[in-house]
Amino acid sequence: xxxxxxxxxxxxxxxxxxxxxxxxxxxxxxxxxxxxxxxxxxxxxxxxxxxxxxxxxxxxxxxxxxxxxxxxxxxxxxxxxxxxxxxxxxxxxxxxxxxxxxxxxxxxxxxxxxxxxxxxxxxxxxxxxxxxxxxxxxxxxxxxxxxxxxxxxxxxxxxxxxxxxxxxxxxxxxxxxxxxxxxxxxxxxxxxxxxxxxxxxxxxxxxxxxxxxxxxxxxxxxxxxxxxxxxxxxxxxxxxxxxxxxxxxxxxxxxxxxxxxxxxxxxxxxxxxxxxxxxx
Amino acid sequence: xxxxxxxxxxxxxxxxxxxxxxxxxxxxxxxxxxxxxxxxxxxxxxxxxxxxxxxxxxxxxxxxxxxxxxxxxxxxxxxxxxxxxxxxxxxxxxxxxxxxxxxxxxxxxxxxxxxxxxxxxxxxxxxxxxxxxxxxxxxxxxxxxxxxxxxxxxxxxxxxxxxxxxxxxxxxxxxxxxxxxxxxxxxxxxxxxxxxxxxxxxxxxxxxxxxxxxxxxxxxxxxxxxxxxxxxxxxxxxxxxxxxxxxxxxxxxxxxxxxxxxxxxxxxxxxxxxxxxxxxxxxxxxxxxxxxxxxxxxxxxxxxxxxxxxxxxxxxxxxxxxxxxxxxxxxxxxxxxxxxxxxxxxxxxxxxxxxxxxxxxxxxxxxxxxxxxxxxxxxxxxxxxxxxxxxxxxxxxxxxxxxxxxxxxxxxxxxxxxxxxxxxxxxxxxxxxxxxxxxxxxxxxxxxxxxxxxxxxxxxxxx
Ligand SMILES: Cc1cc2nc3c(=O)[nH]c(=O)nc-3n(C[C@H](O)[C@H](O)[C@H](O)COP(=O)(O)OP(=O)(O)OC[C@H]3O[C@@H](n4cnc5c(N)ncnc54)[C@H](O)[C@@H]3O)c2cc1C
Ligand SMILES: Cc1cc2nc3c(=O)[nH]c(=O)nc-3n(C[C@H](O)[C@H](O)[C@H](O)COP(=O)(O)OP(=O)(O)OC[C@H]3O[C@@H](n4cnc5c(N)ncnc54)[C@H](O)[C@@H]3O)c2cc1C
Ligand code: SF4
Ligand code: FES
Numbered sequence: 001x002x003x004x005x006x007x008x009x010x011x012x013x014x015x016x017x018x019x020x021x022x023x024x025x026x027x028x029x030x031x032x033x034x035x036x037x038x039x040x041x042x043x044x045x046x047x048x049x050x051x052x053x054x055x056x057x058x059x060x061x062x063x064x065x066x067x068x069x070x071x072x073x074x075x076x077x078x079x080x081x082x083x084x085x086x087x088x089x090x091x092x093x094x095x096x097x098x099x100x101x102x103x104x105x106x107x108x109x110x111x112x113x114x115x116x117x118x119x120x121x122x123x124x125x126x127x128x129x130x131x132x133x134x135x136x137x138x139x140x141x142x143x144x145x146x147x148x149x150x151x152x153x154x155x156x157x158x159x160x161x162x163x164x165x166x167x168x169x170x171x172x173x174x175x176x177x178x179x180x181x182x183x184x185x186x187x188x189x190x191x192x193x194x195x196x197x198x199x200x201x202x203x204x205x206x207x208x209x210x211x212x213x214x215x216x217x218x219x220x221x222x223x224x225x226x227x228x229x230x231x232x233x234x235x236x237x238x239x240x241x242x243x244x245x246x247x248x249x250x251x252x253x254x255x256x257x258x259x260x261x262x263x264x265x266x267x268x269x270x271x272x273x274x275x276x277x278x279x280x
Numbered sequence: 281x282x283x284x285x286x287x288x289x290x291x292x293x294x295x296x297x298x299x300x301x302x303x304x305x306x307x308x309x310x311x312x313x314x315x316x317x318x319x320x321x322x323x324x325x326x327x328x329x330x331x332x333x334x335x336x337x338x339x340x341x342x343x344x345x346x347x348x349x350x351x352x353x354x355x356x357x358x359x360x361x362x363x364x365x366x367x368x369x370x371x372x373x374x375x376x377x378x379x380x381x382x383x384x385x386x387x388x389x390x391x392x393x394x395x396x397x398x399x400x401x402x403x404x405x406x407x408x409x410x411x412x413x414x415x416x417x418x419x420x421x422x423x424x425x426x427x428x429x430x431x432x433x434x435x436x437x438x439x440x441x442x443x444x445x446x447x448x449x450x451x452x453x454x455x456x457x458x459x460x461x462x463x464x465x466x467x468x469x470x471x472x473x474x475x476x477x478x479x480x481x482x483x484x485x486x487x488x489x490x491x492x493x494x495x496x497x498x499x500x501x502x503x504x505x506x507x508x509x510x511x512x513x514x515x516x517x518x519x520x521x522x523x524x525x526x527x528x529x530x531x532x533x534x535x536x537x538x539x540x541x542x543x544x545x546x547x548x549x550x551x552x553x554x555x556x557x558x559x560x561x562x563x564x565x566x567x568x569x570x571x572x573x574x575x576x577x578x579x580x581x582x583x584x585x586x587x588x589x590x591x592x593x594x595x596x597x598x599x600x601x602x603x604x605x606x607x608x609x610x611x612x613x614x615x616x617x618x619x620x621x622x623x624x625x626x627x628x629x630x631x632x633x634x635x636x637x638x639x640x641x642x643x644x645x646x647x648x649x650x651x652x653x654x655x656x657x658x659x660x661x662x663x664x665x666x667x668x669x670x671x672x673x674x675x676x677x678x679x680x681x682x683x684x685x686x687x688x689x690x691x692x693x694x695x696x697x698x699x700x701x702x703x704x705x706x707x708x709x710x711x712x713x714x715x716x717x718x719x720x721x722x723x724x725x726x727x728x729x730x731x732x733x734x735x736x737x738x739x740x741x742x743x
Binding site for chain 2: 023024027037041042043044068069083084085086087088089216217219220221222223224226227228233235238252255256258259260263264267
């Protein structure tokens, strides 16, 4: 069992938790993830290591409440325990030799992008962060990004905070204004990453994307997380989750992500009803 | 006077119609009377051909002789001298290729039901034994075991009995390896595996789940930071292989590992499980091994109307246990042998809607000695299915090898070991599927035993 030592609501649908997991905290690097199960009957779900404290032995996760499992997780409070927590899984993001990088984050993807921006910043790399949200209420980690970025572009779809527009527009503007990036790191919804790649391809800037297919074991045993990258089958949990954006088959990945939609909707409603009953 | 009945006492089973809708155990086990009667069929041969067929050399006629006189405790003691998992092996060993394949009675009639007797003895013991496990005197030495499959569990058990302080590290949230995530409940009830694990814990073995060696902790750290004097790696067969045909990433194509893990480990067959599994009308399982049979029979139990086994050779070449093939047929699984898939077909929604296959015929024998299947001209056809499960084998997980200094693997990626299970690195032993490639429970168990003995000798010699 793994203790929740801190819980903080970042916005109405996104929650942060610090989990006591000293062995994982000791090893974790940005770009890696953990897999958890909330309870005995629970599903195994992957979440990125958003931060870690090697001294305190804690790992930070930031999750968006999208379905049954994240809903259940969000009902756990500080001091309570979750059943299983395993990691750090996947390959850490490569940061070697990078001098100037644009980090593009979309929605809860910002939680995944933040630790990489922070690491690059600490390594002395110039970091330009471009973060996008649907509206002001959904903005997360703004101060954190500010602290580790040489330039921060805050974008919202409706212009209620920062600039109005999409992250791809901001990225294009920066590139066209003459910024020369060694690499672009894009993390967010698949569509966003797909369109970021469309922009960077035009300019021939190497782009790394973080893929989030459906996973079970996260150790390379099941093959459920497979993707096509450069015409080859790759397992995101062991070969990734970072991949060369120019080579990823995004359309296939988007299709595979919707495999269990009807089941998930049903389970989420069921869970919500359950919690509603408890409240009564 | 031995019982000269030409036939084995048949195994009582759940009715095929009924069982193909539930996940309860199919084979119900012998009664005491059946067991004694079956034991009396043994001729107690002097040269013991059956024993030569047993990968761990159980004294088969001796234990059977005890069953014949209703000394089941005595029988159990004889079996457990050589085997640590009799309740498991009695259920899942391919006896027809092992002990029973060599049995003298099998030449003219049916072999003695050795596997069924083994199972009976183990179940009888589990039910009746009250003897609490004796915690051995600690010898002050620490050893680690990676992986809680049959090889790791056995190695841990043997070492614990010698007084070692044993810790098992398991990547998943549950111990048991393939016994819990692969082999379904209806063939091997999970309570039996749990009993084995509980037994180890009672001996003082620590089982630490949720720990991926190579990620959470490395083999080097096990030695340097944790102070283990020897390590056993029983990490299993590894990553599923795919065929490389078009359409394999459509929605509704699973590896057998994923399909079975969802069903068995995550209990997706239960209504209240949070883990989803696609409900299908028609399922094609590609392959002919035990894994394929298990996937097909699970698919049937999940409610599929038509379930096909698509296998490129003929039934005679199928590597699955004979009993599983028979049970699968009784449950209505349709065997499409001498058929090979060439493409998975999908609709605009990217869900599977068919499997394009060709017919095969058997040509000249290949390196494995089996006749090589060759494509029949103009034989293409489409199987109408909405789910495809690929069950065509695995290749080793490179995780431990890539994160550990000085452990060599062969060209397939399997650890290279000597006959004691010692790898190319001092103090590091390995066994089971991680060494042999996908094989059997009994071989994995045997490898765990051999390594435990060698590890004990190694540590004793050093101190
Ligand atoms: C490597 C990786 C890192 C991730 N990091 C984060 C993160 O830091 N923060 C965050 O909010 N989300 C992250 N995700 C996504 C997160 O795992 C899903 O949102 C979560 O599994 C949803 O579960 P649910 O039961 O609440 O929702 P459901 O209703 O079950 O599903 C909603 C959607 O989540 C996705 N999903 C469902 N089950 C899984 C699964 N087992 N594995 C992966 N995706 C699934 C599907 O696209 C699905 O349509 C990550 C995913 C991956 C693969
Ligand atoms: C569906 C199916 C049906 C089968 N049916 C039969 C049958 O009827 N009869 C038969 O004899 N055999 C059968 N087999 C084969 C048999 O189950 C295997 O040969 C046997 O389980 C191998 O045992 P093992 O200990 O080597 O590995 P496994 O049982 O594979 O166990 C390995 C364990 O190690 C863990 N692990 C892996 N990597 C790490 C790591 N880095 N750190 C920590 N832990 C790790 C895994 O999670 C797993 O729990 C079947 C196999 C399958 C998949
Ligand atoms: S070969 Fe058959 S009959 Fe002979 S001892 Fe073995 S089990 Fe008995
Ligand atoms: S999640 Fe199972 S192989 Fe990647």
